[in-house]
Amino acid sequence: MDTIIAIVTVFLLLNIAAGLVRVFLGPTPADRLLSIQLFGTTGTAILCLLAVVDGNRNYLNIALVFALLAAILGVVFTRYWQEDDEETPQSLEDLGRELD
Amino acid sequence: MNDQPNGADEVVMFPRNLTQWSDMLLRLASFALLWFILNEGAMDSWILGVPVTIIATYASLHISPLRSWHIHPIHLTRFLLFFLQNTIVSSFDVARRVFHPDLPIQPALLRYKFRIKAETPRVIIANTTSLLPGTLSVDVTDDELLVHTLDETLPNAASLRRLEELVAKAYGLKLED
Amino acid sequence: MNLIDALTSILVVAGAVFFLAGTVGLLRLPDVFTRLHALTKADNLGLGLVVVGVSLQMDAWQDAFKLIGIWFLVLVSSATVAHLIGRYALLHGYKPWEKEE
Structure with a gap:
């Protein structure tokens, strides 16, 4: 089991590396923001798995802080992005097709 | 009150x-x-x-x-079960689509009219929408929810209505038709 | 290998499959909105499976609770962040990708 978990941990790291391709390609800032989501969720999973691989339950506390920081990062980046932009954002009022 | x-x-x-x-x-x-x-x-x-x-x-x-x-505990449990079930179903749905060689998606923006008036249940609905199969909430206005769907041929309206009913029941609210 | 270890292995590997789905979606899907779908849904279930698998290995019940707390936190935050990213992408005038007929 320990081997399997170790392999999955490395596999998840590779997932993050593959996700970095999206950061490079973009093309929009929103696409780059997506990587925060990926790093947050995958990073938390890696830390949880390390708790088993290392047999050290303190990794769970790191995972908890990591999850919290990922949440804050996402909010802060979207905020920052909004304020940074000179253009007046368009209204969302006439987008979308009516349901019902 | x-x-x-x-x-x-x-x-x-x-x-x-x-x-x-x-x-x-x-x-x-x-x-x-x-x-x-x-x-x-x-x-x-x-x-x-x-x-x-x-x-x-x-x-x-x-x-x-x-x-x-x-808050009604039985309806709350029912909502949580619905939530759990849909998290699993929607993940399988997304996984099937992205692994499929043809990438079978048909995205669209949809508007859903809220029947619930209170803010907290609306926030819960908006957040849960993102975990239903094929839907992602993108904006909440005064009386509408703007939803991006991965496939407009999915029964999006029906699942949103079901979600709203469950949240309303958990909060003990009555829905107008 | 006992039963619980086997169960953990299965759950963790199944979780990894969903993480892979999230990453494949991130790379294959055509626009930011569809990519958000892949990430919020697939990765969250992936984390959920990993969390359940890991909590089976924990001796102390507090750790299992903590793991479920972590999952819940990520679930709520990623739904919120997905909403924010989607909203700002629309506000900045990005048109969602549509299938050509």
Whole structure:
């Protein structure tokens, strides 16, 4: 089991590396923001798995802080992005097709 | 406070009736439970834990006022089961689509008219929408939810309606048609 | 290998499959909105499976609670962040990708 978990941990790291391709390609800032989501969720999973691989339950506390920081990062980046932009954002009022 | 059938939010800083007291106690209990879990049940941590719990409850009043409606435990459980089931179904759905060689998606933006008036249930609906199969909430306006769907041929309207009904029931709210 | 270890292995590997789905979606899907779908849904279930698998290995019950707390936190935050990213992408005038007929 320990081997399997170790392999999955490395596999998840590779997932993050593959996700970095999206950061490079973009093309929009929103696409780059997506990587925060990926790093947050995958990073938390890696830390949880390390708790088993290392047999050290303190990794769970790191995972908890990591999850919290990922949440804050996402909010802060979207905020920052909004304020940074000179253009007046368009209204969302006439987008979308009516349901019902 | 219950004369507002759709539970329109109202800023309440101190509990005035039984429902609000029970909400306040529920918040205290939840923060205490959170502290208990984070500190792995260590008894001596309560020297800090008690004041922190009280401060957190007080701070939560500033963010969301005390509710003036009842929460129905059975309907809440039903909602949680619906939520859990849909998290699993939607993940399988997404996984099937992205692994499929043809990438079978047909995205569209849709508007859904809220029947619930209160803000907290709407926020819950908007957040849960993102975990339903094929839907992602992108904007909440006064009376509408803007949803991006991965496939417009999915029964999106039906699942949103079902979700709204479940949330309304959990909050003990009546829906107008 | 006992039963619980086997169960953990299965759950963790199944979780990894969903993480892979999230990453494949991130790379294959055509626009930011569809990519958000893949990430919020697939990765969250992936984390959920990993969390359940890991909690089976924990001796102390507090750790299992903590793990579920972590999952819940990520679930709520990623739904919120997905909403924010989607909203700002629309506000900045990005048109969602549509299938050509």
